[in-house]
Each structure stands twice: as structure tokens, then as C-alpha cells.
Amino acid sequence: MNIIIGSLEPHVGKTTLCLTIALAAKDSGKKVGYFKPIGRFELDETGARKNDSDAVKAKKLLQMNEQPELICPVQLSGDKLDRNKASELKQKIMEAYQSLSNTYDLLVIDSHEEIYEWSYVGLSLLNLATELNAKMVTLISAADEKSVYDQIFLAKNLLSLYNVSSLGFLFNHIHPEVYDQISGRISEFTKNEEQTILGCIANKPELMAPTVKQLIPYINAEILSGEEFLENIVTSYLIGAMEADEAIRFFRRSTKKAVITGGDRSSLALAALETDTSVLIFTGNIHPTDQILSKANNKKVPCLLVQADTFSTVRKLTKKRILGEFYGIDDPIIALWKDALHEFSSSELLDFIR
Amino acid sequence: MHELDSFFVPKSIAVVGASSNSKKVGNSVLVNLLEVGYPGKIYPINPKSTEIAGVKTYSSVLDVEDEIELGVIAIPARFIKSTLEEFTEKGIKYALIITAGFKETGVEGARMENELIEYASQNGIRMVGPNCLGLLDMNTPMNASFSNQSALQGNLALISQSGALITGILDWTLNEGIGLSRIASIGNKADVNEVDMLVNFSEDKDTHAIMAYLESIDDGPKFIETAKNITQNKPIIVIKSGSSAAGARAASSHTGSMAGSDSAYNAAFRKCGVLRAGSVEELFDAAFTISTQPLVSGKKIAIITNAGGPGIIATDEAERLGLKLADLSADTQDELRSFMAAAASWHNPVDVLGTAMEDEYDRATRICLKDDDVDMALVILTPQKQTTPKETADKIIKISQEFDKPIAAAYVGAHDLNDSILYMKQNGVPAFPFPERAIRALRRLYDYSVIKERNLNPPKPSLEVDKAKVREIIDYVRTKNRVNLLGSEANQIAKAYGIVAPITETAYTVEEAINYANQIGYPVVLKITSPDIVHKTDFGGVVLNVKSDEEVENHYHTILSKAREEYPDSGLLAIEVQEMSVPGKELIVGASQDPQFGHLVMIGLGGVYTNYFKDVAFELAPVSEDEAGNMLQSLRTYPILEGVRGDKPSDINAVKDTILRISRLVEDFPEILEMDVNPFFVFDKGNGISAVDVKITISPTKE
Incomplete structure (x- = not known):
């Protein structure tokens, strides 16, 4: 039996969870593969199509021999799909699935957006779950009690509507x-609804947080110093634009943070360095003094320089949540994720994948 | 003999990088050593010369047969490590590194500096510098610096974090006729820092007062402990630059160290009895006056002048700085009147008239100083045709030697009076060209006299506190990876330390909120609680006087939805239900960990105008009972607490007690980085206080 990771909202960390579960299952000796029936093609620098990046990453992490075109057999642009193309695509999906399920004991199945994405052409994971021989794990991204009930209730009914277990x-x-x-x-509530709670994975902010290195392309930054500390994790973004006395109080309220400030604001940078800071980002192309760089280096804090002003830089970093990614099997965050799986309130997920 | 004396009275000195090129630092050091008449052996080190300025050179310290006590280094940064290795081989334990190009130039420079620090500490070498002007001892005499001048021989020592400032000061002291004992330019403070120099100067018998120009202090607590022991014997007067916001910015980019808050520096200096000067002139005036005059037992000054105007200027300045004009006794006034002209004034300021000559000055000053109400005297002289500056100076010097009360002179002018001013200084009388400077210097003498009387190690107040409870709360918060405490947690901490605070509970549902409200009893306060939200009132996150279950339900949801709108990224949102407080006089009290000195405890006027009046007082923890009292009394609003216009006095003792308890809390739990009680209500005398809103931020767990 396979497993689908689904959610009612996009961009909530499904792929990361898929890969973690796959890696955890591999640990128990199973042959585990990743399968993403419908993904997105991307464009390289020349404008040519390249493979869905989740599929490429999964291939590498799980050391799958199959090509990304098989791991993610249908790669679209995300535009509207013609209904009469659906059967052709479904056939492609099922062929890929057959081939993968011959090789692997367990497939961890991912979608690009919500569980109901492409349901109007009959190609959502809700539609495909039974044929893919998969049970669904639903990520609940609600933040308060009432919305939790709403999402659970809605998901339960959706799943039963499509006969998904x-x-x-x-x-x-x-x-x-x-x-x-x-x-x-x-x-x-869930007991009354005859549903199972697997666990809560939100208590480790670093699980979902990007490293400094991951931020660099978003803001087109030059590394001024501290290249060896680019793996620092960033969980919040703070602007430094006050007097140093106040700044230190402000900075102390956040941990593992990126502090974004002008290169001429030495006292702010120093205040940030007195607190738990992951990176200093100097804006407006104003170089900080060498004193600051050497102090930051002593505190293991990398310094970046960007052309843009402080406001636009922060906006680039925060307009869409930048989620942490992992690159290789040795990435320390993978171990953290596996620990998190073991801390779940219920063992059903782990029992299932073993 | 202090360990670092080898830097000031070495038997022999090697100058590594000695040069015949007068533009090079290595040449200046050598020339300065020769010109000042350094009595020990000098070994210029330069592989390319045979002799410089008539002194035989060596290509390495290893070629010198005799022992070398101090090595002065003025060669490019990258060669210094290997020079230190030669020092080790030669057994040179003291290195004065003048060369720049280290930490101050960035990451690579900092790396080289760290390498030197590591090497020196492993091989038992003490280093002064790098990036400094050098060291001088005018009693040795030794001038191992590249300054343009040497100083006059004297009893004032100077430590400076700015090398160039020293050269300016040296030039100025020559003009002022002030002599110096030791001068240390400490540069990047890679090894020897201001604290080491303070200890050294405190043990130098030729140093009677220690002056320092500092931009940063590396180890605040050590500075305080060390200075505390010294100031009971020798005065320490400091210019700490960067007191303005812009100055602090300049200082931090100059030194690369965090500019601690100016309040923290002031509190630190108070704690250890260090005097703070606002200018170089004030620094020297105070140091000279304190080192030459006896301590003063009170604030009462007698002013003897031959001109009304300068007498009034001096009087105004004395009052402004908190000195008092002495009330001369009837006998004193009679005695003065017996020889003075009718137009003269025998009240204080005593006006001996423009025609007064040395004898009138002499009699008037002696009569005043004999008066029991007079603690000190200022003699003011303006030059008329009849005036006898030099002869009067002789009289003042004589009086200064005979009386055990301080005396200073203001000779108003320069061209004709400068000789007399210098003459008085040479004879240990603080003399100035204007009366305001003299008054300021005497005020500093008074301050130092108070410090000498003060117990700098006051007893620890006895307080009953529940440490275990606080430990438990902090440990819990840390397991949740939070640094900001919820209101209810902060409130419990305050209570555990005996600070009265209203009952506060955190509700995660409206049912819970209603339950708590009923337990507490209506009316209650509802507040948003979230570690991410500081300014709760700004968006309607606080509702006072909630009177019923229905009102709780109404506001519960409104507050939460406003908070979600305002802070969409805030994960933890709940509602705090709090007992409604009876308003009292509104203060704020708190503590903040200063990166340099430790916890700074604060009390001030609260309410909406807090940020405009900035009526706040700070002391460093641990705060003593006296300090807590002084903090309150230093507030401009203190009279309001005492009760004005028929108001009952407030419970000042309960406020003091809270200050002591907060101080103890942050002392016991240094991981509390910020604590803020705002509002903090004080009620009428006997009715205590209430810590209405307590905010606490702790340090993150070390990984």
C-alpha cells in the first residue's frame, strides 16, 4: 500500500514531508520511491524546459534509478487543461505508476498544490488514490481550533466522497x-468523526526554515564574509532602523534571524550581533566597515550585501514564505525531521511505512 | 613591582623596525627614546643598517648578547608573528606593538591579530597594542612612542584608546604646564587592556591620579571590580566618548564594539567611584585639582575676588553645579570688615576691590578659610594696575600649604597672568584663566571626596524569594523554544519574587476565558497574549473593565481577529484574563542586560508621556538600598511621589523594595535579558504597588 501526502492549501511543505517519510521508510529496509503524478515543468536560463524540481530532488535524495520523466510523468505549465486530453494523461500516469510499483515496496505520492488540484479533469489525487493503491495523510494547515475542525471536517467528507481511505x-x-x-x-472531535490524529510537526521552526544560502538568490546578494556560516538557519526577518539602545531590546525578541539594515548602520549591526542572529544583510550597496565584518565573523554570522534598499529586500524575503529545503542525504535537517516523525502522538504513520 | 612595569621601566629596549628614515615610525620611536634621555640600553633592530642616530643596530634580537626586557615593534603586520617567535627564543616577555593593520582593517587583519593573541598567550608574552601610539613614562624617563613631544614630568597618568588624541594632549599639557607620570596608548587591546593599565597605574607611586579616554570597555564587570578597589586610594577620571547617539555610532564604527548605552556607563562609573569628565580640559582640571588638594568635607565655598563680575559668574556656576556659597559667620564678617575699605563686600563672595594687593588677598582668604562653614576657597584675580599677580600667587601657594582645605585660583586673563598661573600649578595650586573652570574642578574634588566616604561594597538586602518557581517557569519556556514569556508567566515570576501583581491567566478558548473571569470576579481586563506582539494597545489588543460573560465573549473574538489581521505571522495567540487594577500613580520599572556591564535596573515616570519626559534613573544590579533610594530621588517627578498640593505621599518604600527585588531577580537569573513592568502602579503610603503588565525576554538556549 502506498501513501499520499495531501493538503487543503498549497505551499505548506508537502514535498519536504514526502521525502522525510520516504527516507524514514528506507531506514527500515524497504525499497521506497517518490511519485508525483502531475508536476510543473520549469525553464532553464536559455528558456528551455527542464524537469519538475521536486522530481529531480527526490531522484537524487532517494537514489532512484528512474528518470524524472518517470518519477513525474505529467509535467504541465499550470494552465487550464483540456478535458479531452485527460484520458491520455491518465494513461501516462498509470503506466509510470505500474513501472514504479514493480520496483518499489512503497511509493510516497505528492501533488503540486491542493489534494483537489485537477479534480475537474478527474486527475486529482482524490481521483487517483484508489488506483494508486494509496492511503491519504492530510496536512492540516489551520492555525486555530475552529479552523482545525473546519479543515478536518471538510477533508473527511472530501475523502469519503471519493472513497479514499x-x-x-x-x-x-x-x-x-x-x-x-x-x-x-x-x-x-476526531474520535467522534472516526478519524485519526497522527501528530503535530510545528514545534521545530527550523524544520521549515531556509538557510542563509537559500536566501541569496532571492535577493541577489554578494557574500562579504562568513562563507563558512551560510548553513545558518533563518526563522525570522527583522529590519534594523532604530537607535542601537532600542534595537537590542527589539532584536532580543527574535531568534535565528536575518537582520536587514543599511551598511552605514554599524551600531545596529553590532546590536544584532549581541543577539541570536543568523545573517546580516546590508542594503543599498553600502559596505559596512571592516570592523563589523571581523566582529560578525567572530560571532559566526555571515554578512551579505545587496543593491536594493531595505524595504524592497525585506519584501522579497517575506512576500512568499521561503521554505527550507534539503540538498543531500547528509543534510542535518533530515535527521531533525526524522526525530520529529518519531515524536508524533500516534505511531500509525511509522507503523504504516515500515 | 607590578608585572606590567616592564613596559614602563624596562632596563633595556629593542626597537624592531628602527629606521634612519625620519618619516618612519621606527625612526620616531628611536629618536624619542634618545631625546627623552632613556637611561637603559637601546638596541635598534634593522638588518639593513649598521647604526642609526649614532646607535649600533642589530639584524635581529637574537644577535643581541645582553638581556632585552621590552621589545617595541614597528614593522609591517605580516612580519610580526615571526618577530614574536624570535622574542620567545631571546626570552623577551614584553612586546609593545605599534604597527597598525589588524582587527581595525577587517577579517584578514582580525585573523592575524587572533594569531598573535594565541601565540603570545601560549608563550607567556604580554602585548600592548597593536595599532597604538606607544608608551611613555616621564619618571623613568622613557618615550617609546612616535609622538611629536614628550610630556613634562608629573603625577597624572593617562590611558587612551585613541593614540592621536595623546599627541594632541601632550602638546596641550606643555602649554598648560601640567606634568604626567605614565601614558599608555592601548590601541586594539589585543592583550593588555584598560583594566590592566588601571591596575598598573594604581600601583605606580609616582601616579597620583589616573585619567582615561575610552571608547569601549571590554569586560565591564572586571572594570567595575578593579576600579572599585582603586578609587578608594587614587581617583580615576574618565572621558567615555560616544555619549550622544551620533557619537555612539561613530564610536562603534571606529572600534567595532557595541556601544553600550550611556546610562550603563554612567551607572558603572557610579558603582565603582569613577568620575566622568565631559572634555579633555575638564579631565585634566579635575585630575590636577584632586591630586594636589586635600579632600573636602562639604559643599560650602568661599569666593575671594577683586572684581564683582567674575565673583558673580563664579557664584552662578557654583550654584548651578550644586555647590553652596558658605554663610560666613558674624565673627568672620567682622574680622573682614576690620581691614577692608567701605566699598568692599565682606559677604560671600568677598570683594576685596580692584585695588587689592597681595596682603589684602592673604588676610581675606585666611579669615574665610578659618570659618567653620567654609569647606573650600576660590581666589579670583583680575589684573588692574595695582594688582600684584605674582606676589598674590605666592600668598595663595603658602595658604594652600598651611590649610587643610582645598583652594583654587582663577586669574582672569592670559597674556599678563599666564606666568603666575603656571607658577601656581608648579607649586601644586590648581589655577585657571576663568572662574567657571575652577568651580567645575572644585565640584569634581567634592565628588571624589564623597566617593572616598562611600561604601562601594554595600550589604546585600535581605529579601525572601522563590527561586525554584522561577527556575521552573523559565525551564518550561525553554522547552517550548521561546524567548518571550507570556504575560501570565511573567506575572508569576514577579509574584515569586515578592512583587505584587494582579491575577493573570491565559485562556485558549472563550469558555476558558469566561471561567477565569468568573474565578477572578468581574470586572476583568482582556489582553492579547503573544510572544510576538509588544505593543498590545496599539491595535485594540487590550480591553479594560469587561463586566460580564457576554462581554468576555464579544471582546475575546474581536481582539483575536484584530491580532490575526495585524500580526498574520504570529503563531501563538491567546487571551490573557486579568484582575482589573485600581489605578495608582503610574511608573515604569524594569531591567535590561547591557552587553558590557550586565543588568541595568531602571525606574521612571510611566504613562503616555514616558517617552517624551524620559524621566528615568538607572543603576547596575546588584542595586543596594541606598542606590534604590538615590534612583528614586534623582527622578524629576520624585516630589510628586512625596505628595504635592495636598496629595497623600505614595508608598515610596514599596517602590524601593520592588527595585531591589527586580535587581535580585536578574542577578539570580541572568538569562532574563529584558524585563519591563509598564504600567507599574504605586498607591498611597502603606498600600503598596501593583505590577500590572510584566514583560520578560530570556536568552535563547545555547546549542
Whole structure:
């Protein structure tokens, strides 16, 4: 039996969870593959198409021999799809699935956006789950009690509408302390609805956070110093634009942060360095003094320089949440993720993949 | 003999990088050593010469047969490591590194500097510098610097983080006739820093007062502990630059160190009895006056002048700086009147008239100083045809030697009076061209006299506190990877340390909120609680006087939805239900960990105008009972707490007690980086206080 990771909202970390689950399952000796029936093609620098990046990454991480074109057999632009093309695409998907399921004991199945994406052409994971012999794990991205109930209720009904069997629900956005307070009532609710809670994975911000290195392309930054510290994790973004006395109070309230400020604001940079800072980003193409760079280096904080002003830089970093990614099997974040899986309130997920 | 004396009284010196080119630093150092008449052996090191300025050179310290005590280094940065290796081989334990191009030039320079620090500490070499002007000792005499001048011989020592400032000061002291004992340019402070120099100067018998120009202090607590022991014996007067926001910015980009808040520096200096000067002139005036005059037992000054105007200027300045004009006794006034002309004034300021000559000055000053109400005297002289500056100076010097009360002179002028001013200084009388400078210097003498009387190690106040409870809360917050405490947690911490605070509970559902409200009893306060939201009132996150279950339900949802709108990224949102407080006089109290000095405890006027009046007082933890009292009294709003216009006095003792308890809390739990109680209500005397809103930020767990 295979497993689908689905969600009611896009961009909530499905692929990361797929890969983590796949890696955890591999640890127990199973042959595990990743399958993304419908993905997106991307464009390279020359404007030519290249493969869906999730498929490319999964191939590398899980050391799959198949080509990305098989791991993700249908790669679209994301535009509207003609209904009469659907059967042709479905055939492609099923052929790829057959081929993969011959090779692997377990397939972890991903979608590009929500679980109902492409349902109007009959190609959503809801439509395909039974034929892919898969149970669904639904990520609940609601942040408060009422919305949690709404999402669980909606998901339950969606799954039963399509006859998809549900493995359970995972919370990945609700604050763990809020979850602690209300989990009793949530379990009661799900029990009444005959559903299973698998666990809450939101209590480690670093699981979803990008490294400094991942931020660089978003802001087109030049590395001034601290190249060896680019793996620092960034969980928040703060602008430094006040007097140093106030700044230190402000900076102390956030941890593992990127501080974005003008290169001429030495005292702010120094205040940031007195607190838990992951990277200093100097804006407006104003070089900070050498003193600052050497102090930052002592504190293991890399310094970046960007052309853009402070406001646009922060906007680039925050307009869409930048999610952490992992690159290789040795990436320390993978171990953190596996730990998180083991900390779940229910063992059903782990039992299932073993 | 202090360990670092080898830097000031070495028996022999090697100058590595000595040069015959007068534009080179290595040449200046050698020439300065020769010109000042350094009595020990000098070994210029230069592989390309045989002799420089008539002194035989060596190509390496290893070629010198005799022992070398101090090595001065003025060669490019990249060659210094190998020079230190030669020092080790030769057994030279003291290195004065003048060369620049280290930490101040960036990452690569910092790397080289760290390499030197590591090498030196492993091989037992003490280093001064790099990036400094050098060292001088005018009693040795030794001038191992590239300054343009040497100083006059004297008893004032100077530590400076700016090398160039020293050269300016040296030039100025020659003009002012002020002598110096030791001068240290500490540069990047790679090894020897201001604290080491303070200790050294405190043990130097030729140094009577220590002056310092500092841009940063590396180890605040050590500075305080060290200075505390010294100031009981010798005064320390400091210019700490960067007191303005722009100055602080300049200082941090200059030194690459965090500009701690100016309040922290002031509190630190108070704690260890260091005087702070606002200018170089004030620094020297204070140091000279304190080092030459006896301590003063009170604030009462007698002013003896031959001109009304300067007498009034001096009086105004004295009052402005908190000195008091002495009330001369009837006997004193009678005695003065017995010899003075009718137009003269025998009240203080005593006007001996423009025609007064040395004898009138002499009699008037002696009579005043004998008066029990007079603690110190200022003699003001303006030059008339009849005036006898030199003879009067002789009288003042004599009086200064005979009386155990401080005396200073203001000879108003320069051209004709400068000789007399210098003459008085040479004879240990602080003399100035204007009365304001003299008054300021005497005020500093008074300040130092108070410091000498003060117990700098006050007893620890006895307080009952529940440490275990606070430990438990902090540990819990850390398991949740938070640094900002919820209101209810912060509130419990305050209570555990005996600070009265209203009951506060965190509700995660409206049912919980209603339950808590009923337990507490209506009316209650509802507040947004989230570690990410500081300014709760700004968006309607606080509702006072909530009176019923229905109102709780109404506001619960409104507050939450406003908060979600305002702070969409805030993960943890809940509602705090709090007992409604009776308003009292509004103060703020708190503590903040200063990166240099540790926790700074703060009290101030609260309410909406806080940020405009900035009526706040700071002391460093641990705060003593006296300090807590002084903090309150230093507030401009203090009289309001005492009760004005028929108001009852506030419970000042309860406020003091809170200051002590917050101080103890941050002392016991240094991981509390910020604590803020705002508003903090104080009620009428006997009715105590209430810490209404407590915010606490702790340090993240070290990984």
C-alpha cells in the first residue's frame, strides 16, 4: 500500500514531508520511491524546459534509478487543461505508476498544490488514490481550533466522497503550545468523526526554515564574509532602523534571524550581533566597515550585501514564505525531521511505512 | 613591582623596525627614546643598517648578547608573528606593538591579530597594542612612542584608546604646564587592556591620579571590580566618548564594539567611584585639582575676588553645579570688615576691590578659610594696575600649604597672568584663566571626596524569594523554544519574587476565558497574549473593565481577529484574563542586560508621556538600598511621589523594595535579558504597588 501526502492549501511543505517519510521508510529496509503524478515543468536560463524540481530532488535524495520523466510523468505549465486530453494523461500516469510499483515496496505520492488540484479533469489525487493503491495523510494547515475542525471536517467528507481511505491528519501550522492546550478537544472531535490524529510537526521552526544560502538568490546578494556560516538557519526577518539602545531590546525578541539594515548602520549591526542572529544583510550597496565584518565573523554570522534598499529586500524575503529545503542525504535537517516523525502522538504513520 | 612595569621601566629596549628614515615610525620611536634621555640600553633592530642616530643596530634580537626586557615593534603586520617567535627564543616577555593593520582593517587583519593573541598567550608574552601610539613614562624617563613631544614630568597618568588624541594632549599639557607620570596608548587591546593599565597605574607611586579616554570597555564587570578597589586610594577620571547617539555610532564604527548605552556607563562609573569628565580640559582640571588638594568635607565655598563680575559668574556656576556659597559667620564678617575699605563686600563672595594687593588677598582668604562653614576657597584675580599677580600667587601657594582645605585660583586673563598661573600649578595650586573652570574642578574634588566616604561594597538586602518557581517557569519556556514569556508567566515570576501583581491567566478558548473571569470576579481586563506582539494597545489588543460573560465573549473574538489581521505571522495567540487594577500613580520599572556591564535596573515616570519626559534613573544590579533610594530621588517627578498640593505621599518604600527585588531577580537569573513592568502602579503610603503588565525576554538556549 502506498501513501499520499495531501493538503487543503498549497505551499505548506508537502514535498519536504514526502521525502522525510520516504527516507524514514528506507531506514527500515524497504525499497521506497517518490511519485508525483502531475508536476510543473520549469525553464532553464536559455528558456528551455527542464524537469519538475521536486522530481529531480527526490531522484537524487532517494537514489532512484528512474528518470524524472518517470518519477513525474505529467509535467504541465499550470494552465487550464483540456478535458479531452485527460484520458491520455491518465494513461501516462498509470503506466509510470505500474513501472514504479514493480520496483518499489512503497511509493510516497505528492501533488503540486491542493489534494483537489485537477479534480475537474478527474486527475486529482482524490481521483487517483484508489488506483494508486494509496492511503491519504492530510496536512492540516489551520492555525486555530475552529479552523482545525473546519479543515478536518471538510477533508473527511472530501475523502469519503471519493472513497479514499484516510491514514490520518498531521498538523503543521498550528502553534505547538496552542495545540497542547486544545489537543484534548481535537482528539475528541476526531474520535467522534472516526478519524485519526497522527501528530503535530510545528514545534521545530527550523524544520521549515531556509538557510542563509537559500536566501541569496532571492535577493541577489554578494557574500562579504562568513562563507563558512551560510548553513545558518533563518526563522525570522527583522529590519534594523532604530537607535542601537532600542534595537537590542527589539532584536532580543527574535531568534535565528536575518537582520536587514543599511551598511552605514554599524551600531545596529553590532546590536544584532549581541543577539541570536543568523545573517546580516546590508542594503543599498553600502559596505559596512571592516570592523563589523571581523566582529560578525567572530560571532559566526555571515554578512551579505545587496543593491536594493531595505524595504524592497525585506519584501522579497517575506512576500512568499521561503521554505527550507534539503540538498543531500547528509543534510542535518533530515535527521531533525526524522526525530520529529518519531515524536508524533500516534505511531500509525511509522507503523504504516515500515 | 607590578608585572606590567616592564613596559614602563624596562632596563633595556629593542626597537624592531628602527629606521634612519625620519618619516618612519621606527625612526620616531628611536629618536624619542634618545631625546627623552632613556637611561637603559637601546638596541635598534634593522638588518639593513649598521647604526642609526649614532646607535649600533642589530639584524635581529637574537644577535643581541645582553638581556632585552621590552621589545617595541614597528614593522609591517605580516612580519610580526615571526618577530614574536624570535622574542620567545631571546626570552623577551614584553612586546609593545605599534604597527597598525589588524582587527581595525577587517577579517584578514582580525585573523592575524587572533594569531598573535594565541601565540603570545601560549608563550607567556604580554602585548600592548597593536595599532597604538606607544608608551611613555616621564619618571623613568622613557618615550617609546612616535609622538611629536614628550610630556613634562608629573603625577597624572593617562590611558587612551585613541593614540592621536595623546599627541594632541601632550602638546596641550606643555602649554598648560601640567606634568604626567605614565601614558599608555592601548590601541586594539589585543592583550593588555584598560583594566590592566588601571591596575598598573594604581600601583605606580609616582601616579597620583589616573585619567582615561575610552571608547569601549571590554569586560565591564572586571572594570567595575578593579576600579572599585582603586578609587578608594587614587581617583580615576574618565572621558567615555560616544555619549550622544551620533557619537555612539561613530564610536562603534571606529572600534567595532557595541556601544553600550550611556546610562550603563554612567551607572558603572557610579558603582565603582569613577568620575566622568565631559572634555579633555575638564579631565585634566579635575585630575590636577584632586591630586594636589586635600579632600573636602562639604559643599560650602568661599569666593575671594577683586572684581564683582567674575565673583558673580563664579557664584552662578557654583550654584548651578550644586555647590553652596558658605554663610560666613558674624565673627568672620567682622574680622573682614576690620581691614577692608567701605566699598568692599565682606559677604560671600568677598570683594576685596580692584585695588587689592597681595596682603589684602592673604588676610581675606585666611579669615574665610578659618570659618567653620567654609569647606573650600576660590581666589579670583583680575589684573588692574595695582594688582600684584605674582606676589598674590605666592600668598595663595603658602595658604594652600598651611590649610587643610582645598583652594583654587582663577586669574582672569592670559597674556599678563599666564606666568603666575603656571607658577601656581608648579607649586601644586590648581589655577585657571576663568572662574567657571575652577568651580567645575572644585565640584569634581567634592565628588571624589564623597566617593572616598562611600561604601562601594554595600550589604546585600535581605529579601525572601522563590527561586525554584522561577527556575521552573523559565525551564518550561525553554522547552517550548521561546524567548518571550507570556504575560501570565511573567506575572508569576514577579509574584515569586515578592512583587505584587494582579491575577493573570491565559485562556485558549472563550469558555476558558469566561471561567477565569468568573474565578477572578468581574470586572476583568482582556489582553492579547503573544510572544510576538509588544505593543498590545496599539491595535485594540487590550480591553479594560469587561463586566460580564457576554462581554468576555464579544471582546475575546474581536481582539483575536484584530491580532490575526495585524500580526498574520504570529503563531501563538491567546487571551490573557486579568484582575482589573485600581489605578495608582503610574511608573515604569524594569531591567535590561547591557552587553558590557550586565543588568541595568531602571525606574521612571510611566504613562503616555514616558517617552517624551524620559524621566528615568538607572543603576547596575546588584542595586543596594541606598542606590534604590538615590534612583528614586534623582527622578524629576520624585516630589510628586512625596505628595504635592495636598496629595497623600505614595508608598515610596514599596517602590524601593520592588527595585531591589527586580535587581535580585536578574542577578539570580541572568538569562532574563529584558524585563519591563509598564504600567507599574504605586498607591498611597502603606498600600503598596501593583505590577500590572510584566514583560520578560530570556536568552535563547545555547546549542
